[in-house]
Amino acid sequence: MVRKIRTVLALAALAFTFGLRPSAHAQDSKAKTLETGTFHGKVHSTSGRATIYQKEDGSLLLRLTNFKTSNGPDVHVILIAVKDADDDANFLKSGVERVELGPLKGNQGDQNYQIPSGTDLSKFQTVSIYCERFNANFGAAPLEKF
Amino acid sequence: MVAHIGSWLLRWKWVIVAFGFLALIGAWWVFRPEKLWINQKVNEPAPFASSTDPQPLYTGRLEGKAHQTSGRATIYKTIDGKQYLRLTDFSTSNGPDVHVLLAQSDDESLKQEIVKGQLDSVELGPLKGNQGDQNYDLPVPVDLQKYNAAVIYCERFHAVFGVAKLEQF
Numbered sequence: 639m640v641r642k643i644r645t646v647l648a649l650a651a652l653a654f655t656f657g658l659r660p661s662a663h664a665q666d667s668k669a670k671t672l673e674t675g676t677f678h679g680k681v682h683s684t685s686g687r688a689t690i691y692q693k694e695d696g697s698l699l700l701r702l703t704n705f706k707t708s709n710g711p712d713v714h715v716i717l718i719a720v721k722d723a724d725d726d727a728n729f730l731k732s733g734v735e736r737v738e739l740g741p742l743k744g745n746q747g748d749q750n751y752q753i754p755s756g757t758d759l760s761k762f763q764t765v766s767i768y769c770e771r772f773n774a775n776f777g778a779a780p781l782e783k784f
Numbered sequence: 785m786v787a788h789i790g791s792w793l794l795r796w797k798w799v800i801v802a803f804g805f806l807a808l809i810g811a812w813w814v815f816r817p818e819k820l821w822i823n824q825k826v827n828e829p830a831p832f833a834s835s836t837d838p839q840p841l842y843t844g845r846l847e848g849k850a851h852q853t854s855g856r857a858t859i860y861k862t863i864d865g866k867q868y869l870r871l872t873d874f875s876t877s878n879g880p881d882v883h884v885l886l887a888q889s890d891d892e893s894l895k896q897e898i899v900k901g902q903l904d905s906v907e908l909g910p911l912k913g914n915q916g917d918q919n920y921d922l923p924v925p926v927d928l929q930k931y932n933a934a935v936i937y938c939e940r941f942h943a944v945f946g947v948a949k950l951e952q953f
Contacts, residue, residue: 669830669831671840674843674953676951687951687952687953689953691831693831699831701828701830701831703953704952708819708820709819709820709822709823709824710816710819711813711814711815711816711819743824743826743828744823744824744825744826745823745824745825746823746824746825746826747825747826747827747828748826748827748828748829748830749826749828750828750831771814782845782856783856783873784843784856784858784872
């Protein structure tokens, strides 16, 4: 009886590990590319690509690649409700609607940011690297359908 | 008078120094000037790191020239090293003998609607359809740094239907 239970448990454990593995693999391999655009910025020279992915669970993720900007105080990544932004734009003055994605993780390199669920991408069409302290736009990437 | 100011300064010396020091710290905190020289590098993985799907290398939006053309051109690399151009969201006008080419985005003859003379290009094949998603295999040795534009081109009339400047993905 004990041996039977043991066999069943071992089989269950095997099935569990093998059952989980393919699904975990499928989950991280199925990110859909929704939009992409390249950065422009002269005042604080900014370059690279911004891409929005949709993960399998429906959540949205912004990824910066080949990215480079100048380092600065209190720099954030935001989505703004405009088609494109001037290199010297001040969003406080112009009262542009925005979605905060978090402080910039690094001024160089590939990095990901979660986009809050329910963000309307047809409205927030541009990514901005924005210095909150001086209300200065370091660079902007207008997004287009991938 | 001068002696008076001098003694005043002497009496308040440490207070002035302390305030000056605080002001300096405040200014440093606001401007963080050292960040001009210090870089902060990050390297997070892509959301599909373990994927075996083809990876996009270059991409760009098509812009119409002689005929209205729109959509996206992307060059993918498969896991076994093959490269192909994929048109998505694509629409152009139908025409005779229309081909898909790779050319140099700074080529002068691409700036006109009608190319005079020979266009330096890499042939990818006749256009499969004037609307819809479609793939074109790239010949093995093609320098994508040099041929960095996808062109929809009418061979018969040397007309540039549309051009997409390809930028690193």
